[in-house]
Amino acid sequence: MPPGGPPPGGPAGQVPGRPPGGMPPGGAPPPPPPAAPPEEEVVDDATRQAAAGLDDEVLVIDEEPLFHLGRCSYLYGREVIPLPASEAVELGFTGCSWCTPVTALTGAQSADSRG
Numbered sequence: 169m170p171p172g173g174p175p176p177g178g179p180a181g182q183v184p185g186r187p188p189g190g191m192p193p194g195g196a197p198p199p200p201p202p203a204a205p206p207e208e209e210v211v212d213d214a215t216r217q218a219a220a221g222l223d224d225e226v227l228v229i230d231e232e233p234l235f236h237l238g239r240c241s242y243l244y245g246r247e248v249i250p251l252p253a254s255e256a257v258e259l260g261f262t263g264c265s266w267c268t269p270v271t272a273l274t275g276a277q278s279a280d281s282r283g
């Protein structure tokens with residue numbers, strides 16, 4: 169390495185987009201920015217109606233219009249309210265685009281047979 173050369177223009181420990189000014193020492197780090205929330209699951213009316221006849225338990229979050237399956241990573245660390253899928257549909261909740269509960273519960277697109 170010859171001395172005096174310009175530094176390489178790569179990200180070497182520097183995170184772009186971070187505002188100047190250090191963090192308060194000993195303070196709690198700021199919470200990470202929330203990931204983009206899931207969107208509404210896209211299903212046709214027939215599939216939605218099929219879900220309205222199911223008693224499978226789904227989970228909703230207070231003040232959020234989506235319902236989820238228990239495996240949905242969006243629910244991690246959140247307080248959830250369980251209710252039957254039929255009730256969620258009746259109340260106007262929409263499936264979550266991450267866990268696609270309507271598709272999963274009705275088997276609309278997944279053709280795998282459960283053993």
Ligand SMILES: [Zn+2]
Binds near residue numbers: 241242264265267
């Ligand atoms: Zn979900």
